[in-house]
Amino acid sequence: MEETLPLNLTHVNKPLVFTNRLHMLLHFTALSFLVYYRLCFFFQDAKTRGTPVLPWFLVFSSEIILSFIWILDQAFRWHPVSRTVFPERLPEDAKLPHIDVFICTADPTKEPTVDVMNTVLSAMALDYPPEKLHVYVSDDGGSVITLNSMRETWKFSRWWLPFCIRYRITCRCPKAYFSASENDEGGFAGNIEFLADRKMVQAKYETFKESIRRVKEDQENSGDAIGIIGQNHPPIIEVIHENSSGEIEQVELPSLVYVSREKKPSYPHHFKAGALNALYRVSAVISNAPYVLVLDCDMFCNDPASARQALCFHLDPKLSPSLAFVQFPQKFHNISENDIYDSQHRSAYKLLWHGMDGLKGPVLSGTGFYMKRESLYGNYKIKDTDLELQQYVGTSKEFIKSLNQNYTEDSLIHTLPEETLHLASCNYETGTKWGKEVGFLYGTVCEDVHTGFMLNCNGWNSVLCDPPKPQFLGNSTTNLNDLLVQGIRWYSGLLDIGLSSFCPLITGPLRMSLLQSLCYAQLTYFTLYCLPLWCFASVPQLCLVNGIPLYPKVSDPFFFIFLFIFLSAVTKHLVEVLSTGGTFRKWVIEQRIWMMRSITSHLYGCWDVLEKKFGIREASFVPTNKVEDDDKTMLYQMDKYDFRTSNMFLVPMVAILIINIACIIGGIYRVLSVGDWDKMFIQLFFPAYIIVVNYPIIEGLVIRKDIGRIYPSVALVVTSNILAAIITSTLYSLLRKV
Ligand SMILES: O=c1ccn([C@@H]2O[C@H](COP(=O)(O)OP(=O)(O)O[C@H]3O[C@H](CO)[C@@H](O)[C@H](O)[C@H]3O)[C@@H](O)[C@H]2O)c(=O)[nH]1
Numbered sequence: 001m002e003e004t005l006p007l008n009l010t011h012v013n014k015p016l017v018f019t020n021r022l023h024m025l026l027h028f029t030a031l032s033f034l035v036y037y038r039l040c041f042f043f044q045d046a047k048t049r050g051t052p053v054l055p056w057f058l059v060f061s062s063e064i065i066l067s068f069i070w071i072l073d074q075a076f077r078w079h080p081v082s083r084t085v086f087p088e089r090l091p092e093d094a095k096l097p098h099i100d101v102f103i104c105t106a107d108p109t110k111e112p113t114v115d116v117m118n119t120v121l122s123a124m125a126l127d128y129p130p131e132k133l134h135v136y137v138s139d140d141g142g143s144v145i146t147l148n149s150m151r152e153t154w155k156f157s158r159w160w161l162p163f164c165i166r167y168r169i170t171c172r173c174p175k176a177y178f179s180a181s182e183n184d185e186g187g188f189a190g191n192i193e194f195l196a197d198r199k200m201v202q203a204k205y206e207t208f209k210e211s212i213r214r215v216k217e218d219q220e221n222s223g224d225a226i227g228i229i230g231q232n233h234p235p236i237i238e239v240i241h242e243n244s245s246g247e248i249e250q251v252e253l254p255s256l257v258y259v260s261r262e263k264k265p266s267y268p269h270h271f272k273a274g275a276l277n278a279l280y281r282v283s284a285v286i287s288n289a290p291y292v293l294v295l296d297c298d299m300f301c302n303d304p305a306s307a308r309q310a311l312c313f314h315l316d317p318k319l320s321p322s323l324a325f326v327q328f329p330q331k332f333h334n335i336s337e338n339d340i341y342d343s344q345h346r347s348a349y350k351l352l353w354h355g356m357d358g359l360k361g362p363v364l365s366g367t368g369f370y371m372k373r374e375s376l377y378g379n380y381k382i383k384d385t386d387l388e389l390q391q392y393v394g395t396s397k398e399f400i401k402s403l404n405q406n407y408t409e410d411s412l413i414h415t416l417p418e419e420t421l422h423l424a425s426c427n428y429e430t431g432t433k434w435g436k437e438v439g440f441l442y443g444t445v446c447e448d449v450h451t452g453f454m455l456n457c458n459g460w461n462s463v464l465c466d467p468p469k470p471q472f473l474g475n476s477t478t479n480l481n482d483l484l485v486q487g488i489r490w491y492s493g494l495l496d497i498g499l500s501s502f503c504p505l506i507t508g509p510l511r512m513s514l515l516q517s518l519c520y521a522q523l524t525y526f527t528l529y530c531l532p533l534w535c536f537a538s539v540p541q542l543c544l545v546n547g548i549p550l551y552p553k554v555s556d557p558f559f560f561i562f563l564f565i566f567l568s569a570v571t572k573h574l575v576e577v578l579s580t581g582g583t584f585r586k587w588v589i590e591q592r593i594w595m596m597r598s599i600t601s602h603l604y605g606c607w608d609v610l611e612k613k614f615g616i617r618e619a620s621f622v623p624t625n626k627v628e629d630d631d632k633t634m635l636y637q638m639d640k641y642d643f644r645t646s647n648m649f650l651v652p653m654v655a656i657l658i659i660n661i662a663c664i665i666g667g668i669y670r671v672l673s674v675g676d677w678d679k680m681f682i683q684l685f686f687p688a689y690i691i692v693v694n695y696p697i698i699e700g701l702v703i704r705k706d707i708g709r710i711y712p713s714v715a716l717v718v719t720s721n722i723l724a725a726i727i728t729s730t731l732y733s734l735l736r737k738v
């Protein structure tokens with residue numbers, strides 16, 4: 001009866017679903033009262049109002065935007081699920097499908113080659129029949145360093161893979177394996193042969209690292225600067241192969257292919273999406289596996305079992321026909337205990353993705369997913385003539401042939417090198433539907449969300465596979481500068497999708513469930529948090545000093561509506577943090593990071609989108625820095641914010657704090673002398689809350705003496721004060737008049 005047992009199971013946490021929905025009902029009712037209260041104001045007689053219209057309107061608009069995002073957010077909480085897989089029930093190895101692994105790298109200066117090669121090694125060492133595994137590395141930098149290092153990697157893999165298999169090592173990324181405090185001994189603890197082999201392989205690993213260092217040095221000495229090579233180079237494709245030397249045992253290894261697509265300054269290259277599409281084509285004529293694992297170069301396989309786990313969904317006869325991809329959550333190896341930047345993106349990967357999984361499936365997250373190759377080929381099947389097909393996917397006959405291959409071993413095509421180079425050339429896509437209907441979509445730097453959204457629109461589903469042991473571990477941004485810079489790219493890319501012709505609120509409901517569309521809308525519109533947060537950080541405070549009440553007084557029944565909404569929102573957040581393994585402290589940190597990001601990254605993200613819409617600026621994808629810096633890591637591990645970032649981020653944060661501190665002092669003085677504290681209670685609470693939550697900024701500015709503090713440079717002090725003064729005086733004059 002073995003065959004009838006399911007490969008996977010889905011669980012619904014019913015009590016959680018119930019409490020979520022009850023909370024939605026209560027919170028929504030309170031929000032309706034709030035809207036009623038705000039609207040009534042406009043019907044009052046101008047004389048009895050006692051508050052000018054403008055500040056009321058600003059605060060009301062902000063509340064509407066927050067409520068709008070809150071409503072979108074509820075879709076994630078409607079029907080969260082989790083899943084279990086049973087890889088032991090998969091068919092025997094001989095019947096398993098081929099898998100291609102794509103690893104993207106772009107810049108050997110920002111993405112340390114040794115780490116990239118560790119990712120490659122961990123992927124080659126997946127627990128999967130090696131003859132069915134092809135690992136492709138896309139090098140957008142077109143760098144000799146990466147190519148030569150891959151040759152070294154191939155050599156080392158002949159030692160590394162047999163070692164992992166023989167001793168059943170589960171951590172197959174050598175860097176992680178050799179630096180782990182506790183050794184993964186696969187049940188061979190104390191075995192003399194194991195210890196000797198381990199020592200020998202470790203020595204080989206050291207030699208391997210040394211050889212990569214030499215490759216780098218040779219390149220630097222040859223005068224070719226690293227980094228600027230990326231924008232203009234011919235296509236290079238090489239199947240890595242070395243003649244085996246006698247001393248190594250003969251083992252079958254997965255194939256390893258280096259692909260650097262052609263780049264010319266006159267052709268847009270569409271960043272990572274362009275790189276992945278080139279890999280899609282090249283691999284189609286080499287191995288053409290029906291499933292593709294995509295990895296960022298900094299995300300290694302932490303457990304070799306992921307391929308088999310993903311196949312528990314892809315080979316499930318019920319799910320398979322409409323299943324586009326199996327997404328594993330992004331998890332990171334460099335997260336400290338308190339995680340002061342929320343680098344792990346707790347809410348997304350521990351909560352939101354599970355919520356979408358209960359609807360039509362999680363959003364594509366850029367890395368750590370097993371995609372069904374066919375799902376990205378669009379509507380190629382309904383093209384009648386060869387010409388139509390060529391206009392759709394391009395002119396390569398070999399590629400078109402690959403579309404209809406049966407994925408059996410004998411059908412693997414042995415392609416001529418010219419064909420692969422043609423497929424990786426930069427004008428191959430001209431006049432075709434690549435990036436529009438075929439492959440990863442262009443037009444935004446968040447190609448992952450965009451592509452996932454369109455797949456869902458076209459009827460494909462996805463699932464989230466989140467086993468207890470992280471299958472992939474990446475490198476997250478753990479300093480303020482990288483975090484905020486990366487944030488600008490994400491939030492502008494996401495808002496780009498929201499404002500494009502693929503607006504999730506319009507396209508979505510027509511082509512998928514309303515709830516799933518709301519989830520996408522939340523992802524693409526939460527950049528707009530910057531508007532209400534800027535407002536709440538300044539308007540109520542300035543009204544406080546001016547004696548303009550914006551909220552009901554303590555004795556008013558509506559006061560409890562506001563109190564309830566605040567408490568309900570923060571308590572729900574706190575409960576979610578605690579139930580996903582966080583602490584009270586983590587909750588405060590998330591509140592703080594939300595404020596910091598909204599005030600800076602979200603704002604600049606919006607600005608970026610505006611500039612792009614008006615054609616002032618082109619899209620850019622600045623790869624995140626992945627070089628480990630001891631100073632920065634030390635500060636992060638010590639839970640100290642590293643404020644060594646540009647004034648572009650510091651000035652708004654410091655200016656907001658100046659306003660809040662000044663207003664709370666002025667406000668308290670005014671309330672004491674006038675005695676209307678009951679009218680101003682909420683407005684006194686606002687700045688107090690902001691100051692308490694953001695205390696580390698004050699500490700960084702006036703108390704800390706270490707390298708990560710905020711240096712009160714003349715430029716910073718002057719610009720923050722000027723900004724604070726501009727905001728204050730503009731609002732001051734406006735608020736009173738209207
Ligand atoms: O022109 C480019 C730019 C980047 N990359 C690669 O894309 C990957 C992701 O870039 P990274 O700098 O690490 O960006 P992150 O912000 O960390 O990436 C997140 O956000 C991206 C979308 O902005 C997604 O593509 C990623 O999968 C997701 O992890 C890396 O492997 C890069 O080498 C390219 O191949 N070509």
Ligand SMILES: [Mn+2]
Nearest residue numbers: 296298475624
């Ligand atoms: Mn990354």
